[in-house]
Amino acid sequence: MFEKIKNRERRKLTKMQRNQERLAYLFILPALVFFSVFVLAPIVMALYFSLCSFSQRNITLIEWAGFKNYVDIFTAPGLKSFRESLWHVLYYAVMYVPMVVVMSLLFAVLINQKIRGAKAFRIMYYIPSITSGVAVSFIFQFLFSAADYGLMNVVIGWFGGKPLNWLGTEGLAMFCIALVNVWGGIGGNMIIYLAALQGVPPDQVEAARVDGANKRQIFVHITLPQIAQATFFVVMMSLIGSFQLYDQVKIMTGGGSGTNTPVFQIYMMAFDPGSSKSGMANAMAVVLFAVIMIVTSLNNFLQNKINAKYE
Amino acid sequence: MVKEKIYNPRKEKALKIIKNTVIYIIMIFFAVIMLFPFYWSIITAIRPWEEVLQVPVSFIPHGFSFQSFKNFFSLMDNFGSALGYTILITIVGMFTNLFFGGLAGYTFARLQFRGRKIIFRIMLMSLMLPTIVTILPQYYIIAKMGLVGNWLAVVLPGAVGVYGIFFMRQFFYGVPAALGEAARIDGAGEFRIFWQIYFPQVTSGLITLGIITFNSYWNSYLWPSMVLLTGDVKMLSLLLGDFQQLYGALPDSVGSVMAGAIIIMLPSLIIFAFLQKYFLNTVTFAGVKE
Numbered sequence: 161m162f163e164k165i166k167n168r169e170r171r172k173l174t175k176m177q178r179n180q181e182r183l184a185y186l187f188i189l190p191a192l193v194f195f196s197v198f199v200l201a202p203i204v205m206a207l208y209f210s211l212c213s214f215s216q217r218n219i220t221l222i223e224w225a226g227f228k229n230y231v232d233i234f235t236a237p238g239l240k241s242f243r244e245s246l247w248h249v250l251y252y253a254v255m256y257v258p259m260v261v262v263m264s265l266l267f268a269v270l271i272n273q274k275i276r277g278a279k280a281f282r283i284m285y286y287i288p289s290i291t292s293g294v295a296v297s298f299i300f301q302f303l304f305s306a307a308d309y310g311l312m313n314v315v316i317g318w319f320g321g322k323p324l325n326w327l328g329t330e331g332l333a334m335f336c337i338a339l340v341n342v343w344g345g346i347g348g349n350m351i352i353y354l355a356a357l358q359g360v361p362p363d364q365v366e367a368a369r370v371d372g373a374n375k376r377q378i379f380v381h382i383t384l385p386q387i388a389q390a391t392f393f394v395v396m397m398s399l400i401g402s403f404q405l406y407d408q409v410k411i412m413t414g415g416g417s418g419t420n421t422p423v424f425q426i427y428m429m430a431f432d433p434g435s436s437k438s439g440m441a442n443a444m445a446v447v448l449f450a451v452i453m454i455v456t457s458l459n460n461f462l463q464n465k466i467n468a469k470y471e
Numbered sequence: 472m473v474k475e476k477i478y479n480p481r482k483e484k485a486l487k488i489i490k491n492t493v494i495y496i497i498m499i500f501f502a503v504i505m506l507f508p509f510y511w512s513i514i515t516a517i518r519p520w521e522e523v524l525q526v527p528v529s530f531i532p533h534g535f536s537f538q539s540f541k542n543f544f545s546l547m548d549n550f551g552s553a554l555g556y557t558i559l560i561t562i563v564g565m566f567t568n569l570f571f572g573g574l575a576g577y578t579f580a581r582l583q584f585r586g587r588k589i590i591f592r593i594m595l596m597s598l599m600l601p602t603i604v605t606i607l608p609q610y611y612i613i614a615k616m617g618l619v620g621n622w623l624a625v626v627l628p629g630a631v632g633v634y635g636i637f638f639m640r641q642f643f644y645g646v647p648a649a650l651g652e653a654a655r656i657d658g659a660g661e662f663r664i665f666w667q668i669y670f671p672q673v674t675s676g677l678i679t680l681g682i683i684t685f686n687s688y689w690n691s692y693l694w695p696s697m698v699l700l701t702g703d704v705k706m707l708s709l710l711l712g713d714f715q716q717l718y719g720a721l722p723d724s725v726g727s728v729m730a731g732a733i734i735i736m737l738p739s740l741i742i743f744a745f746l747q748k749y750f751l752n753t754v755t756f757a758g759v760k761e
Contacts (some may be wrong), residue, residue, distance in 0.1 A: 180661060181582065181584040183582070184587075184661075191572070194631040200597075205612075206608050267501065282507055287740070291738045291739060294711055294712055294735065300508065307722070312529070409691075427696075430697075431697060459480075
C-alpha cells in the first residue's frame, strides 16, 4: 500500500518534470527559430555563397563558381582595393585597440577613486557611448574640418602648427577616425573595467601594502593580474569591432584618403548598382572572418601566456 | 641615518587635499574632452550662419538663431515618415527582445530540460561572431521573405538577440529558485510563474536591456542601408546620412547638419538622463557576474 503511493508520487513527479521540459522547449522556441534563421543558417550560406556567382539584386540566379571568387578578390585587375582595405583596418586596429584599452582602464581607475562626485564623472564619461555613430561622425567631421574654422586646426594654431587637412590626408584620416571611436568606445569598456576593479579583493591589496609595496607595485602586481579577464574581453571585443569599421568611414571620409575598409568594400561589391558581385562580397566576408579569427586567437594565445606568467 | 616617520595630522591632511585636487583636475580635463563635442554641435546649430564660419572662432555664441533647424526641416521632406518608422522599428524590436529574450533567459536559468547547457553554449559562442559574415545571407533570407523595403526587415534579424538572452539569464539567476517552487506546489502554470513571479523581479535588468536595444535599433545604419536601400521606408540614420552627403560639403549647411545630429541624438540622451542611475549600476552588476 505504502509502496504504491510512493510509486504514484514518483510517476507524478516525472510527469510534472516532463511537462516542464516540454514547456521549456516551447519557451525557447522563438529564440531558437530566430537563432537558426538569422545566425546559424547565414553562416553556412555565407560559405556556400562565397563559392557562387550571383547578384544581390537578383538573388534567384545562383551559379556555382568554385574558388574563383577567392582568387578574384585578390588578383582581379582593379581590385587591389580589397587587399588594401585589409591593411587599412589592421593599421586602424593597431592604433585603436591600445588607445581604447589604456584610456578605458585609466577612466575606470579615476572613477573608482573614493572621492566626492565620482558618480557624476562616470555619467559624463559614459555619454559618448550612447550616441548615434552617424551623429558623432557629423560632429567630428566638423571638428576635423580642413577649413580655418575647423576646431582642430584652431587648436594646433595655438601651438604654432600649420592647418592640416585632417580627413583628406592618407594615414592621418584613419588616425582621426581611431580617435573618434576611442572617444565613443571608452564608456562601455570603462564600465567593464570598473566592475573588474571593484572585484579585486581588498585584503590582497592591504597585504601587499603591509609588506611595503608602493602604489605602482600594487597596481602592476596585484590589480592588473586580477583584472586580466576584463582586459582579455575588452581587447577581443575591440579587435572584432575594429575589423568591421564602417559607419564612421562612410560618413566622415566616404572611404577616401586610405580609410577604405573591408566592410565598405563588401557593401559596394554587393549593393553598388554597377557591381553587384555578391559571390565575391561573400568571399570577402569569409576572408575577413578568417582574419578576425586569426587575430583574436593570437590575442588569446598571448593573454594565456601572460596569465601563466603570473600564476 | 634612518629618517623617522612622524605622524603629522596637518601634513597628512594637506597631502590628501593636494592629491584630491590633482585627481579632480585630471577628471575635469577628461570630462571637458568627452562633453565638448556635444557643446560644440549645440552652439553651432543655434548660432547664426555667419558666426559658424567666422574666423577667429569664438567659443561662445553671440547671436541666436533657429535658421539651421529651419533649414534642416525644409530640406528634409520625409522627416516625419522616417521618424515614425524609426520609432516603430525601435519599439517593436525593443519589446520582442525584452519578452522573448526574457522568456528564453528565464528558461535557461530556471527550468530543467535536456540539451540546456549545449544549446546555451552554442548561442553564447555566436556572440563572438562578427556580424559581417552573416549580414549578406541575412539580406538574402529577408529578400526571399519578400521583406526588402519593409520596416520588419530591420527588426527581424536582431528581434531575439543572443546578447539579451544571456543578459537576462544573469538576472533570473539572482531571483531565488524557491520563489518558483512555492508557486509550483500551489499549482501555478509554468508561464504564469515566469510572467507573474519572475518577470516583475528583474525590472532593473529589463530597463537596462531596454536601453541597450533601443540604442542599437535607433542608431543602426549598415543593415538599414541594405534592406531599405529601395522603397519609401527610411530610418532617420539613413536620411541624415543622405542629407550630409548632399549638403554636408556646403559651408552654409554646417549648422543644419549639426541640427540633424542633435535631433537624432536627443531621444537616447533623454532616456539616459532619466534612467542613468539604474542603467550604470545594472551594467556594472552584469559585468561583475560575467
